[in-house]
Amino acid sequence: MKSYRLFAACFALLFIFNSCTERQNTNVLVFSKTDGFRHESIDAGKDALLKMSKEKSFKVIFTEDAEQFNDNELKKYSAVVFLNTTGDVLNNMQQNAFERYIQAGGGYVGIHSATDTEYEWPWYGELAGAYFLDHPSTPSNVQKGKFTVTQKEHWATKGMPETFEREDEFYSFKNISSKINVVLTLDDKSFVGGSNPDYHPMSWYHDFDGGRAFYTAMGHTDETYVEPLFLNHLWVGIHYAIGGDAPKALDYTMSRPEENRFTKVVLAEKLDEPIEIAVLDDERILFIQRKGEVRLYNLKTKELKTIGKIPVNLKYVNKDGVESMAEDGLLGLNKDPNFAENHWIYLFYSHITEPVNVLSRFEIKDDELLMDSEKVLLKIPAQREECCHTGGSIAWDKEGNLYLSTGDNTNPHGSNGYSPSDEREGRGPWDAQKSSANTNDLRGKIIRIKPNADGTYTIPEGNLFAEGVEKTRPEIYTMGHRNPYRISVDQHTGFVYWGDVGPDASKPDSLRGPAGHDEIGQAREAGNFGWPHFVGNNKAYNKYDFQNNKSLAKWDANAPQNTSPNNTGLTQLPPAQNAFVWYPYGESPEFPLVGTGGRNAMAGPIFYSEDFKNSERAFPKYYDGKLFAYDWMRGWIMSISMNNEGDLTSMEYFMPSYKFSNPMDMEFAANGDLYMLEYGTGWFTGNDDARLIRIEYNGGNRKPQIQMAANQMGGAVPFNLKLNTKGTTDADFDDLKYTWEITSANGFNKTIHAPEANLTLSNVGVYTIVLTVDDGKGELNTQTMEVVAGNEPPVLSLEMPHNNKSFYEPNATIDYSIKVNDKEDGSLDNGINSDEVAVTIDYLAEGFDKIEIAQGHRSADETAQFAAGKKAIEASDCMACHKTKEKSIGPSYYDVAKKYKDDAAALENLSKKIISGGGGVWGETPMAAHPKLSTEEAAEMVKYILNMANAKVKENTLPTTGSFVAKVAEDDQGKGVYIMRAAYEDNGANGMSPLQVEKSFVLKSSKLDLHGFDTYVDVNKMSFDGNKLTIPSKSGAYMVLKQIDLNGLSSLQLAAAAPIGQLNAAGGKVELHLGSPDGTLIGTSDFLEASDTGGFAPSVLNTPISLPNNFDRQSQDLYMVFINKNAAEGQSLMVVMGAEFKMIK
Helix, strand or coil: CHHHHHHHHHHHHHHHHCCCCCCCCCEEEEECCECCCCCCCHHHHHHHHHHHHHHHCCEEEEECCHHHCCHHHHCCCCEEEEECCEECCCCHHHHHHHHHHHHCCCEEEEEHHHHCECCCCHHHHHHHCCEEEECCCCCCCEEEEEEEECCCCCCCCCCCCCEEEEEEECCEEECCCCCCEEEEEEEHHHCCCCCCCCCCEEEEEEEECCEEEEEECCCCCHHHHHCHHHHHHHHHHHHHHHCCCCCCCCCHHHCCCCHHHEEEEEEECCCECEEEEEECCCCEEEEEECCCEEEEEECCCCEEEEEEECCECCEEECCCCCEEECCCCEEEEEECCCHHHHCEEEEEEEECCCCEEEEEEEEEECCEEEEEEEEEEEEEECCCCCCCCCEEEEEECCCCCEEEEECCCCCCCCCCCCCCECCCCCCHHHEHHHCCCCCCCCCCEEEEEEECCCCCEECCCCCCCCCCCCCCCCCEEEECCCCEEEEEECCCCCCEEEEECCCCCCCCECCCECCCCEEEEEECCCEECCCCCEECCCEECEEEECCCCEEEEECCCCCCECCCCCCCCCCECCCECCCCEEECCCCCCCCHHHCCCCCCEEEEEEECHHHHCCCCCCCCHHHCCEEEEEECCCCCEEEEEECCCCCEEEEEEECCCCCCCCEEEEEECCCCCEEEEECCCEECCECCCCEEEEEEECCCCCCCECCCEECCCEECCCEEEEEECCCCECCCCCCCEEEEEEEECCCCEEEECCCCEEEEECCCEEEEEEEEEECCCCCEEEEEEEEEECCCCCEEEEECCCCCCCEECCCCEEEEEEEEEECCCEEECEEECHHHEEEEEEEECCCCCHHHHHHCCCCHHHHHHHHHHHHHHHHCCHHHCCCCCCCCCCCCHHHHHHHCCCCCCHHHHHHHHHHHCECCCCCCCCECCCCCCCHHHHHHHHHHHHHHHHCCCCCCCCCCEEEEECCCCCCCCCCCEEEEEEEEECCCECCECCCEEEEEEEEEECECCCCCCCEEECEEEEEECCEEEEEECCCCCEEEEEEECCCCEEEEEEEEECEHHHHCCCEEEEEEEECCCCCEEEEECCCEECECCCCCCCEEEEEECCCCCCCCCCCEEEEEEEECCCCCCCCCCCEEEEEEEEECC
């Protein structure tokens, strides 16, 4: 130890007197936020780094404020040090900002528990280089251990002895990156409790994603931060991370574009199983739905219409005559490369009577599908006794060759999620060797043909089998696919990409083979991709004797053979090729970014900026040459980077904070926009979130986004008005200038230049407030509001003292009580008559706009009858000349309504007037024509206006105190709601217009709609035979009901089953938590055991609700969490078929 002390003293001199290049302009951010264990040594670390900054001439800033992680702040720093951080310390937006910072050339330094941070952020794990696994606890967490320098005379270890001992808490690691450069290791034999006996790295560095990262596991104890050896090691790591003596400026052009430069525009929603898309031209988007509809969206008119319907098969019928729902239907769509001239499209569909899937060409004329124009190119026989796997995607290459994907047409449920290769007699539907591995069959393939104008086709050069080869089909380009559901072709390289939906085994089995994996495939030439003999990177299955339940030898990837009696092709198959990307239900060691859970891989387009040189909204060059791949189940879209040979180099999320609603297909338009179909969250059914959407990119300066608010919208004079702009943002972080202009017809005119404005309005009147926000770079935004001085708004309360305010029990009695106070009018029954208060109770079967109720913008009856007209008026230019209650250039809507109240012809005449324009009724100023409006749209507008004449009619109003019985329709499916609403409009004051106040409750049925929860995480929704089901796909999956009233609820009862045979379910229990998945626990059910008997026959899973003693009776977010810690990764827990709240009696 004497020599080590001498060395340490010399090292201290080296540390102090080491050449210090001037770094006065170098800033380092030290971040020490914790969301778990907090190290006492953080303060010692800060002291050491402050001292180091003075000695090394750089500036250090300490923070635990995660809000500092934004572009504007991070660009100030050359490196960011994570000093003993723990847990989840950054939200999604902050994570995105930090990723962009590293990509711009920023540096990262991690100290000790920086690897015990952000486990759910795979990018961070790759940046840090590993994740914390454990540390010793016996005899102590802090011990002495032997370190070894792996790279002598390296900048990171210069001056260190080859081996040395020191005392610290020694972390062991998991998910250790193969790309890190390790400079120090630890000998696990030198201490007790290590978990990396073969290879225990302790310090490392690597260039990562455009930036630099250095990590050291040292740093648990206070004493560490006065050790010269450690301090010099830390300094050289910081020196590397900042970029050396002359750090380069950050270059954000190398970073992924900010997510807010992309805008998602919903063009159509509530679709019914949208499947594949084709951008026809700059005006029209064509897509298909599985049940046979061919639909066309016009971008100019914003009209969506069905232009044809293909009769398709939608069911299987087994040998016993039992029907089941099929994956068949209208499966594939693409336009002809010369569509502009010939108007041809290609469809792939399941014939309604023949057991074949058909590839046909059709013609579109005058925006209609000509059914008699069909030219059948290809028929592919299919068995329809058992499910599954159809494929069906269509793509083209630049040579005019058509590619078609087909599924293996094989039931996967008889092989426990492993290779479906059942060779027993009569088990052909359970043997994928009849199809995918059959060189003489077109199922489980990607087919390549050259269509001819007469409806025939030829075989292009380079397919897997030449024409005339016995027992082969020359149409085959690639074989060995399970369900290649979406494919694309790189128009520059000719490489083919696909997503292949993989088998269901959640874990490997020594007697059967690997766990199931989904694949993203890449074919640079024709080949065999292995199914059902291999999966992923040629992980081999065991051949299996299903008759005797006996495992046999594994298949050989270099020389696979198909000896199945169901095979009609060659016995000797081409060598199996690896997948491009592969991942299981659980964590993927090769591709950690893909996450965990349900999986359904798909392949999208490859972007090339040169294809969009003159496009106004083309994606930036950052995405040049990247493949857009996506997962239908997990909801992510990934951009995958490749080198010149096509090898994968990196992958990252596209629009990472947004979870797409089961992305189904996507295609770039000529102007650079990305069009996409979202299938929606429920299987085999229409979904509210099934949409046609467009992703637009804005590469320039962005407008400020305004938020303006007033303390109240009206009040008695003197009215103390307070205005603010809280929430106003500028994505470019420009310095914003605020201008308030407050004017009134009474002559008031005031301008205020500040984010906030406080003023007193002493005179009665209506005041117009215009806020203008200017970014100083050519973009400004304005917003307007009106406030009324001279009339205090009324105050109304609606109470249901004995009932829950979120749910009703069918046929139960609900009591209510209403109170009203108004400064000018008085109170209820003391100046305000009860018949002046509108009280309505409406039952709506489904589809009510609950958001607009909550906003109180319109009454329930108006919503149901006149919503379309009001929305049409708000979207038009009407409000430029008309106001609701006051005369403007034209008459007020109230005056129009009163004038034509009893005129039976008013609806027709006024509708025509809106469309054609004209004048002479209300004055000299003519009304502008609106020729683009349809008669129906104009009529809805007129209906809304004429209804205003009835606004004061209260014949149907209910008493202000009373009760009602919550009756429901016999066919109610749990979507019906009761809307309890009360509204009062005061009589105005001081010549000011009346003001209205409205309160409402939306009461849902206590029999919950399983597809009506607000949030689903790792829970799959499915519809089957009209029944709505949910399937938690892993332990910890949850469903959320947001802001519900829990008072009066006694329990939540689920109807659930955990069938092993049909679902391989693990069983589990339900926990109810407040506010988050691990928030306050208020209920736990019994454990539902998985069963081999009973199938889907449900059991009642009762979860009693027990609210905490300090419960504040306010609305809460309720998390229904499904738990089974013994479930295998990716193993579903149960099927939930019903859910109902029970009330306290």
